[in-house]
Amino acid sequence: MIAMLSVSTYASQLTTLANIQRNQSDFDRLSRQVATGVKSDDLSDFSAVDAQRLLNGDKEVQRLEAYNKGIDIVTPRLKLYSQQVERMDTLAKTVASALSGVDSYSGATQVQLGTLIDNTLRDLNALLNDRVDGRYLWAGGNYASQPVGDLTALPDLAAPAAFTPVADPALPDYYAAAPGSDANAWVEAGFSPEAGKSVEYGQVASAPAIQELINALRLVKSGLNAAAAAGSTAAAETAFAGFRTEALSQLTEARSGIKQMSSEIAMDLASITDSAKANKAAINLFVDEQGKIVNVDTAEAGVKLSQVKTQLEATYKITASLSQTSLVNYI
Template identity: 30%
Template sequence: MATDALNAAEPLSTNDVDFPNTTTVLANNFMLEVEANLNIKLGDRFIFAGTNFSDAPVRDLRTLSLYNATDLGSAPAAANAIETADTLPEHVVDAGGAATTESYHTGFTAAGTVDSKAYEAMKVTIADSQPIVYNITANEPAFQNLIEGLLRLKSAAQTGLTEPEREEFLGEARNTLDNARVELRQLQARNGTVINELSRTKEIHTSFINISQSALTDLTVANDAEVATRIAALRTQLEASYSTIADTNRLSLVNYL
């Protein structure tokens, strides 16, 4: 998706009369796809929501406010920082005017919203003393850059911009989306490491199960009647031994007089 968005941010000409409409439609479609992917549920849990299992982490991205010319780097507007730790992703729109802080995250309430659960990665123990962290959240820098790039792309298609402003928005979109593409590959590699560890552990468990089943198959099933006969014979021998011991204990020198 990041690659497709990058291609969309490199139009043949922004002077094309269809550019605004085409680019807006493309950006909205990309936004819908990102939203759908980040709001995926597994069972009754949203898997990108950290430990806020019951809450979809991402709002309708198409409703985010567009940037204006005061948000361009040449304005100069401060670049939106990547949020880390427990602060939910946010960005400032209309930096030269109202300077409104928005977020794509549904848990956002105001600038600096903190939600540790939205960042909390899940751990699962897959073998003795072998826990793994397997969760990726919607707050990953890769997703922050991806959504920022799409918003810059969509902003480039709005009316009222000069040609240099439109080109600058597209340039910023390309840079941000390129960063997102690199970070998404890193996320993919990180997730691949977890999957490989799960696969190796699964193979070990499967091998152990197969060995155990083989051992169970080789066990001889005893005949009930034969077992009962042998137990009865052993009981008779044991009783005879007890009787002999008892007789011996009763012996004294008087018996030999």
């Protein structure tokens, strides 16, 4: 009788222990689900198909986020380009306005226009040699080197000739590395903001519009110096007038080219902004799809957790009663 009672009690204890372990496992799992809102952070808890979908989704999200990180880097550069090009246009407009208001050459003209031109050239120097994150923005592929030399130190032009820009790979004479040629100076930075799309957003100090703007400013300065060196008032007037007329024409052309640069920068900025939105929308789709696989209804999980807790408490009570079982209880 005692042996039979021992075997019966031992079997009940094993069954109860198994129930406790199962309920404890369910309790732990449901507790995590209620706390995190996800079924599991272990892929082995999902079916093979769902696990592969989760892995593929993670890869796509990482790829799209990498595109948007690139956009985050390029966007401030484009905005700075936009501000700088707008500043160049303002400088050109200011000089053109001042030059248009001068009908004849005089000592006062020499001082006022001369000061304006030198200050404008210094402003251009600062713009074209600007750096962001250690990169010279207008240096093309040579972003570690300052592209433009001292514009105020450029020699006078011999005559008010029509402007012809130099082309890749030749360097304009105002480059720090001039004379010579360097294809890297013409390389416009580019990147891919999304799959199958590339954007060349970089600007270079050798752009034809910038070449013409600098040449126009040199024409004004050269005309002033030629007039100052003339032997008579009439000769001074003639010398200045020729340079003035050509400078005004080139300032107009330069401003047209600068406005075109501004338009292209704006289009690049709009393009990568659209790409960022498209990437974000795709990321959200992948995240939503993953959510359908991993997310749980925390309210439902909470109800199940309460049920399992009740079962555990009941099982512990049974275990306690079994542990107190003795032959005396059956006499």
